[in-house]
Amino acid sequence: MTPRWEEDPVLTIEHLTMRFGGLVAASELSFQVGRDEITAVIGPNGAGKTTVFNCITGFYRPTVGRMTLRRRSGATFLLERMADYEISRIAKVARTFQNIRLFSGMTLLENLLVAQHNALMRASQFTIGGVLGLPSYRAGERRAVDKALAWLQRIDLGHRADDAAGDLPYGDQRRLEIARAMCTGPELLCLDEPAAGLNPRESHALTGLLSSIREERETSILLIEHDMSVVMEISDHVVVLDHGEKIADGTPQQIRDDEAVIAAYLGVPDEELDEIEEVITG
Amino acid sequence: MVNAMGWGERLQAALKEAGIAALITFALICVIIGLKTDIGPDGLEITQRWDLVASGVAIVFVGRLLLRLVVWGPEGQGRGLFSSIPKAREMPWLGKVLGVALLAIAITLPFYSGRYVVDLGILVLTYVMLGWGLNIVVGLAGLLDLGYVAFYAVGAYSYALLAHYFGWSFWLCLPLAGILAGFWGIILGFPVLRLRGDYLAIVTLAFGEIIRVVLLNWYQFTGGPDGISGIPRPSFFGIPFSRGEDGFAATFGLDFTSMHRIIFLYYLILILALITNAVTLRLRRLPLGRAWEAMREDEIACRSLGISTTNTKLSAFAIGAMFGGIAGSFFATRQGFISPESFVFMESALILSIVVLGGLGSQIGVAIAAIVMIGGFEVFRELEQYRMLIFGALLVFIMVNRPRGLMARREPSIVLKERKAIGADLVAQGEGHR
Numbered sequence: 001m002t003p004r005w006e007e008d009p010v011l012t013i014e015h016l017t018m019r020f021g022g023l024v025a026a027s028e029l030s031f032q033v034g035r036d037e038i039t040a041v042i043g044p045n046g047a048g049k050t051t052v053f054n055c056i057t058g059f060y061r062p063t064v065g066r067m068t069l070r071r072r073s074g075a076t077f078l079l080e081r082m083a084d085y086e087i088s089r090i091a092k093v094a095r096t097f098q099n100i101r102l103f104s105g106m107t108l109l110e111n112l113l114v115a116q117h118n119a120l121m122r123a124s125q126f127t128i129g130g131v132l133g134l135p136s137y138r139a140g141e142r143r144a145v146d147k148a149l150a151w152l153q154r155i156d157l158g159h160r161a162d163d164a165a166g167d168l169p170y171g172d173q174r175r176l177e178i179a180r181a182m183c184t185g186p187e188l189l190c191l192d193e194p195a196a197g198l199n200p201r202e203s204h205a206l207t208g209l210l211s212s213i214r215e216e217r218e219t220s221i222l223l224i225e226h227d228m229s230v231v232m233e234i235s236d237h238v239v240v241l242d243h244g245e246k247i248a249d250g251t252p253q254q255i256r257d258d259e260a261v262i263a264a265y266l267g268v269p270d271e272e273l274d275e276i277e278e279v280i281t282g
Numbered sequence: 283m284v285n286a287m288g289w290g291e292r293l294q295a296a297l298k299e300a301g302i303a304a305l306i307t308f309a310l311i312c313v314i315i316g317l318k319t320d321i322g323p324d325g326l327e328i329t330q331r332w333d334l335v336a337s338g339v340a341i342v343f344v345g346r347l348l349l350r351l352v353v354w355g356p357e358g359q360g361r362g363l364f365s366s367i368p369k370a371r372e373m374p375w376l377g378k379v380l381g382v383a384l385l386a387i388a389i390t391l392p393f394y395s396g397r398y399v400v401d402l403g404i405l406v407l408t409y410v411m412l413g414w415g416l417n418i419v420v421g422l423a424g425l426l427d428l429g430y431v432a433f434y435a436v437g438a439y440s441y442a443l444l445a446h447y448f449g450w451s452f453w454l455c456l457p458l459a460g461i462l463a464g465f466w467g468i469i470l471g472f473p474v475l476r477l478r479g480d481y482l483a484i485v486t487l488a489f490g491e492i493i494r495v496v497l498l499n500w501y502q503f504t505g506g507p508d509g510i511s512g513i514p515r516p517s518f519f520g521i522p523f524s525r526g527e528d529g530f531a532a533t534f535g536l537d538f539t540s541m542h543r544i545i546f547l548y549y550l551i552l553i554l555a556l557i558t559n560a561v562t563l564r565l566r567r568l569p570l571g572r573a574w575e576a577m578r579e580d581e582i583a584c585r586s587l588g589i590s591t592t593n594t595k596l597s598a599f600a601i602g603a604m605f606g607g608i609a610g611s612f613f614a615t616r617q618g619f620i621s622p623e624s625f626v627f628m629e630s631a632l633i634l635s636i637v638v639l640g641g642l643g644s645q646i647g648v649a650i651a652a653i654v655m656i657g658g659f660e661v662f663r664e665l666e667q668y669r670m671l672i673f674g675a676l677l678v679f680i681m682v683n684r685p686r687g688l689m690a691r692r693e694p695s696i697v698l699k700e701r702k703a704i705g706a707d708l709v710a711q712g713e714g715h716r
Binding site: 057059084085086088089094095097101102103104105106107109110113114115116117118120121124127130131137145149161162163164166167180181184 | 568570572579582584587590591692695699708709710
C-alpha cells in the first residue's frame with residue numbers, strides 16, 4: 001500500500017540542496033507532504049530543518065532542487081522560482097516563525113486584518129475605492145473582520161481583540177501567529193516549532209487547534225518540532241533530518257522503531273530509559 | 283526613603299554634588315568666558331572677566347543644590363524634573379481636545395490677528411503640512427527619509443517652471459506638482475528598496491542633495507543660484523488680487539487691502555494641510571495604511587503574509603512625496619521667488635525633527651511640534667545668536683523627557699468594542715531607528 005503522501009502530495013521536494021559558502025545546510029533532500037495531513041520534520045539542532053522551511057517559503061533560494069506545490073485546483077507552482085510574498089499570495093503557503101514575529105504594536109484584530117491584505121486591497125479597488133468610501137469596500141472589510149473574529153474565537157482570544165499583540169502572554173502569541181497565518185487562506189501551513197516554550201496545557205491546546213485545522217480538510221500542515229510528544233500525537237507522517245540529510249521518512253510508528261533515528265536523535269529507546277530510571281530510583 | 287537619611291546627611295550629600303557640578307562648570311567656562319580677546323591699539327589684548335565666571339559657577343552651584351534638595355529628592359535621579367507632567371497615555375481625551383481647540387484657533391485666526399501673525403500662521407501651516415506628509419513615510423511606514431525637502435523642491439520648481447515656460451495657472455499646476463513629486467518619490471524609492479537603517483538614511487540624504495545641486499547647476503533651465511522670480515501669484519479662482527476694476531476687492535465690493543491675498547493664502551494652506559490630514563487618517567484605516575504600519579513593525583512577517591513590500595514602500599514614498607510637492611508649489615506661489623537656497627538639508631532636518639518631536643505617526647503631535655518649533659523660532663528671533671542654542675536645548679529637553687515624542691502612543695486603526703491606545707514601548711519604529 002502506498003502511503004497517502006505519495007498518492008496525493010500537496011508539496012513535492014526533490015533533491016533540495018542548500019549551501020552557505022562551504023557549509024551544506026541541506027543536501028539532496030526529497031520528500032512529500034501529503035494533502036490534508038500533518039507532516040512533521042524533526043531532527044537534532046543544526047539538522048537543517050529551518051533551512052528547508054526558509055527554502056519552501058521563499059526566504060532562501062535553494063542552491064539546487066525543485067519544490068512543486070500542487071493546489072487543490074490542480075494548479076502547480078515551482079516554489080524555487082517565486083518571490084517570498086508570491087509564495088504566500090499565489091501558491092497559498094503560509095508560515096510562522098521560530099521567534100514569534102507578530103506586529104506587536106498593533107491590536108490582535110489588526111494583525112489578522114493585515115494577513116488578509118490582498119483580499120482587502122482588491123475590495124478597496126487598490127485603495128481608490130477605499131478612500132472614496134465605496135460600499136463594496138465596507139462590505140469587504142466587514143467580511144474580513146468576521147473572518148478575523150471567527151479565528152480569534154477559535155483560539156480563545158475573542159475578548160482581547162482590541163489589545164496590542166505584544167501584551168499577550170507567550171502561549172497566546174504562538175496561537176495568534178497561527179491564526180494570522182490561517183487568515184491568508186493557505187493550502188499549506190508551515191509551522192516552525194509551534195510548541196517551543198509552551199507549558200503542557202498550552203501545548204495540548206495547540207495540538208487541538210492543529211487537529212481541528214486538519215479535520216476541515218482545507219489546509220495541510222508541515223511543522224518542525226522538538227517536542228516528541230506533540231509530534232507523535234498529531235502527525236501522520238514524519239521526516240527525520242540529520243546533518244542536512246534525510247535519514248528516515250514514514251509514519252510515527254515506523255519512525256519510533258527506526259534504528260537510524262534512534263541512534264541519531266532519540267538517543268536510547270524508551271525501554272532502556274525506563275531501565276536507567278529504575279536503576280537510579282531503585 | 284525620605285526618612286532614611288537625616289537632613290544633615292542630605293544637605294551634606296547635596297553640597298558635595300553641587301560642588302562637583304560647580305567644579306565642572308568652572309573647568310568648562312574658565313577660559314571660554316574668563317578670557318576675552320579684544321582688538322586694542324597694540325594688537326590683541328586679553329580682557330579678564332573673572333566676575334562672569336564666578337557668577338556662572340555660583341548659578342550652577344545654587345541651582346544644583348536646590349534641584350537636589352527641593353525637586354529631585356534624596357535618592358539619585360529617582361524622579362525626573364518634570365515627572366508631574368501628565369503622560370498622554372493617562373489622558374486619552376487630551377489629543378482630541380487639543381485637536382479641536384487647535385482647529386478652532388486655526389480657522390478663526392485671521393479674524394483677530396494682524397498681518398504678522400497671519401504670515402507666521404502660513405509658515406507654521408506649511409510645516410504642519412510637510413510634517414504630515416513626511417509622517418506617512420517616517421511615522422507610518424517607518425522609512426527614515428533625510429531628503430524630504432527634495433520633494434518640496436520638486437513641487438516648487440514644477441510650478442515655477444510650468445508657469446514660467448508655459449504660463450500655466452496655479453490651480454492647474456498644484457495637482458501636477460503633486461503628481462510630479464510623487465513620481466520622484468517612486469524614483470527615490472527604487473534604489474532604497476533593499477536598504478535598511480543607516481544606509482537608507484544616507485541614500486535619502488544624498489538624494490535630497492542631488493536634487494538641490496542639479497537645481498543649482500542647471501543654469502539654462504532653472505536659473506541656478508539666481509532662482510526663478512516673478513512666479514505668478516494665485517488668483518481667487520480666476521479673479522486676481524489686484525487693485526484694478528476686475529480685482530478681487532472690486533468684484534466683491536470690498537475696499538482693497540493687501541491682506542486679502544494673505545488671508546486667502548492662509549486659508550489655502552489650511553485647507554491643503556487638512557486634506558493631507560484627512561487623507562492620511564483615511565489611509566491608516568485602509569489595507570494600504572495598515573500594511574505601512576505592519577511593515578514598520580516587521581517587514582519579514584509582512585512578506586510571509588503575501589504583502590509585496592516593494593509596492594508598499596513605493597506607495598508610501600509616492601504619497602508622502604506628493605504632499606511635499608503640493609506644499610512646495612504653494613511655497614512657490616506664496617514667495618513669488620524661489621532659489622535652491624530654500625531647499626537645503628537644514629529644511630529636511632527641521633521637518634524630520636518636527637515629526638520625531640511630535641511622536642512618530644501622531645497627527646496632532648506633529649501639528650503641535652510644528653507650532654512649537656516654527657513659532658518658537660520666530661518668538662526667539664530677538665535673541666539672535668542664542669536662538670539656535672535655545673532651540674537645541676528645547677529639543678534635548680523634550681527628547682529626554684519624552685523619548686518617543688510628544689504624543690507617544692498609537693491609536694488602533696480599527697476598533698471592535700473598546701478603543702485602547704497602545705503604549706510606545708510596544709510600537710516598533712521601523713528602519714533607520716534601531
